[in-house]
Amino acid sequence: MPSRLVLGFILAFILLGPTLFAQSPPAAASPDSARLTKLEQATADAKSSADNAWMLTSSALVLMMTGPGLALFYGGLVRKKNVLATMVQSFAMMAVITMLWAMVSYSLAFGSGNSFIGGLHHLFLRGVGAQPDADYAATIPLQTFMVYQLMFAIITPALITGAFAERMKFSAMLLFMVLWSLIVYSPMAHMVWGKGGLLNASLGGKFPCLDFAGGTVVHVTSGVSALVCALYLGKRVGYPKESMTPHSVVLSFVGACLLWVGWFGFNAGSALAAGSLATSAFVATHFGAAAAVIGWSCAEWIRNGKPSALGAISGAVAGLVAITPAAGFVGPMPAVLIGLIAGAFCFFMVASVKARFGYDDSLDAFGVHGAGGTLGALLTGVFAVSAVNPIFKDAQGNVLPSGLIDGNAHQVLNQIVGIVIAWILAIVGTLIILKIVDLTVGLRVSEEEEVQGLDLTQHGEEGYSWEVTA
Amino acid sequence: MTKIEAIIQTSKLEAVKDALHEIGVEGMTVLEVRGHGRQKGHTEFYRGREYTVDLIPKIKLETVLPEAMVEKAVQAIVTAARTGKIGDGKIFLSKVDEAIRIRNDERGEGAL
Numbered sequence: 001m002p003s004r005l006v007l008g009f010i011l012a013f014i015l016l017g018p019t020l021f022a023q024s025p026p027a028a029a030s031p032d033s034a035r036l037t038k039l040e041q042a043t044a045d046a047k048s049s050a051d052n053a054w055m056l057t058s059s060a061l062v063l064m065m066t067g068p069g070l071a072l073f074y075g076g077l078v079r080k081k082n083v084l085a086t087m088v089q090s091f092a093m094m095a096v097i098t099m100l101w102a103m104v105s106y107s108l109a110f111g112s113g114n115s116f117i118g119g120l121h122h123l124f125l126r127g128v129g130a131q132p133d134a135d136y137a138a139t140i141p142l143q144t145f146m147v148y149q150l151m152f153a154i155i156t157p158a159l160i161t162g163a164f165a166e167r168m169k170f171s172a173m174l175l176f177m178v179l180w181s182l183i184v185y186s187p188m189a190h191m192v193w194g195k196g197g198l199l200n201a202s203l204g205g206k207f208p209c210l211d212f213a214g215g216t217v218v219h220v221t222s223g224v225s226a227l228v229c230a231l232y233l234g235k236r237v238g239y240p241k242e243s244m245t246p247h248s249v250v251l252s253f254v255g256a257c258l259l260w261v262g263w264f265g266f267n268a269g270s271a272l273a274a275g276s277l278a279t280s281a282f283v284a285t286h287f288g289a290a291a292a293v294i295g296w297s298c299a300e301w302i303r304n305g306k307p308s309a310l311g312a313i314s315g316a317v318a319g320l321v322a323i324t325p326a327a328g329f330v331g332p333m334p335a336v337l338i339g340l341i342a343g344a345f346c347f348f349m350v351a352s353v354k355a356r357f358g359y360d361d362s363l364d365a366f367g368v369h370g371a372g373g374t375l376g377a378l379l380t381g382v383f384a385v386s387a388v389n390p391i392f393k394d395a396q397g398n399v400l401p402s403g404l405i406d407g408n409a410h411q412v413l414n415q416i417v418g419i420v421i422a423w424i425l426a427i428v429g430t431l432i433i434l435k436i437v438d439l440t441v442g443l444r445v446s447e448e449e450e451v452q453g454l455d456l457t458q459h460g461e462e463g464y465s466w467e468v469t470a
Numbered sequence: 471m472t473k474i475e476a477i478i479q480t481s482k483l484e485a486v487k488d489a490l491h492e493i494g495v496e497g498m499t500v501l502e503v504r505g506h507g508r509q510k511g512h513t514e515f516y517r518g519r520e521y522t523v524d525l526i527p528k529i530k531l532e533t534v535l536p537e538a539m540v541e542k543a544v545q546a547i548v549t550a551a552r553t554g555k556i557g558d559g560k561i562f563l564s565k566v567d568e569a570i571r572i573r574n575d576e577r578g579e580g581a582l
Binding site for chain 1: 516519522
């Protein structure tokens with residue numbers, strides 16, 4: 001009998017134990033509850049570590065897109081005498097924009113402020129530490145978010161250098177880029193991605209514009225500014241009469257392949273976590289790029305009779321540009337469609353439109369980034385679906401449709417608002433900056449220096465010295 | 471002594487070199503050059519823009535030979551370098567007054 005009693009007691013203990021303990025006062029917290037808290041903490045830490053690992057890797061990948069990716073891509077497209085000057089324009093952004101970001105422009109882009117620009121409370125990275133900011137990314141240190149966004153701020157102005165390649169003073173380029181980063185990039189990044197921004201889709205902007213990784217913020221702003229630069233500076237000496245063929249498509253080829261790989265950090269990293277959204281963006285990015293290679297190459301094959309290597313790599317970049325705003329919102333098949341359209345469209349822009357209007361966008365920064373970015377931003381409003389990314393929710397937390405094919409035709413209008421604002425900001429901002437630089441340090445090198453080449457006249461060195469003597 | 475200057479297709483250098491070695495030609499100088507004759511070059515496309523390339527890469531091979539070997543050498547070059555199409559190149563012959571071996575100041579045909 002006593003053994004039965006003991007057994008019953010043990011059973012009751014097992015069944016009721018947790019309830020009894022849960023009811024006990026916190027001062028006498030049981031070991032189980034403490035373990036649970038510990039376990040929750042450990043789970044959160046593990047997720048944070050995983051996300052942080054991916055975000056630091058992505059940050060490095062995006063930096064690799066500027067150097068050596070873009071530097072090689074652009075460097076190969078210019079003439080031999082300008083190869084170093086062109087490469088160092090991208091490289092200079094890695095140093096100069098980093099300083100600027102630390103001092104002021106991170107705060108202007110991502111600090112809380114008004115609808116158009118962030119405030120000044122993060123000057124000199126004050127308050128940017130290990131603690132996450134849940135509005136941006138709840139599982140990674142704010143410092144990781146800051147350095148990841150810095151890599152975008154670096155490559156965006158570097159893209160513009162393609163438009164004024166082979167004729168701008170180095171000093172003028174530096175001043176232009178510092179002003180451009182403050183006047184065009186920071187406000188645009190704030191409007192689309194910053195807290196309280198006018199176009200922010202996830203933090204309740206007035207015109208929620210879907211831009212996953214920078215279709216408007218990066219490619220429209222840089223591409224349109226590039227066109228303004230090309231028109232303002234005028235043509236290179238001898239253009240279009242003299243032959244100005246790329247001096248090494250091989251360098252450009254290596255650069256484009258590095259851009260493609262780096263773009264996974266750019267787009268999949270924009271999920272700001274290592275979960276399934278990152279995978280979805282990764283897949284869309286890759287499919288978009290591959291389809292655009294085929295789009296551009298087919299258009300070129302039909303028009304010129306041969307599919308060129310330069311065409312194939314330019315198509316890849318055009319597709320990557322166009323899929324950038326859409327990457328985290330669309331499925332793989334719409335990504336293929338966006339890529340195909342972007343490849344053919346950008347080929348048409350650089351092969352026909354540029355020749356018709358006669359502007360000298362030396363390396364086609366507008367034809368690829370401006371045109372591809374605008375197209376991509378527009379198509380994002382068409383193909384975004386909530387099944388991929390439930391970004392819009394009503395007050396009760398129910399998921400709302402995203403883009404046109406999802407049943408939200410209105411989104412196309414929001415995309416157009418975002419695109420128009422990016423165009424206007426880029427045109428007005430760039431014109432003002434060009435005027436300031438023109439009046440202070442002067443924009444172009446002298447004709448004599450231009451003929452001699454920027455490597456020698458701006459930097460006192462040459463890219464290649466293959467002397468017979470050792 | 472006669473100097474042979476042969477401008478040939480870049481792809482024919484190995485064949486010409488071998489043919490000359492076979493008939494006993496011991497020295498030659500090879501230069502990478504660009505130029506055009508009646509063949510007017512080709513077109514290239516970069517991002518849809520057409521460029522005409524009228525100076526085409528060629529190889530210029532120079533050798534100075536004693537008179538007895540000149541005709542044999544010319545025949546060897548013509549046979550080895552011919553494809554029968556426009557752009558096969560040309561051979562020029564000219565008299566050479568003197569040859570001097572720098573190492574020991576030897577003069578004339580012995581210096582070749």
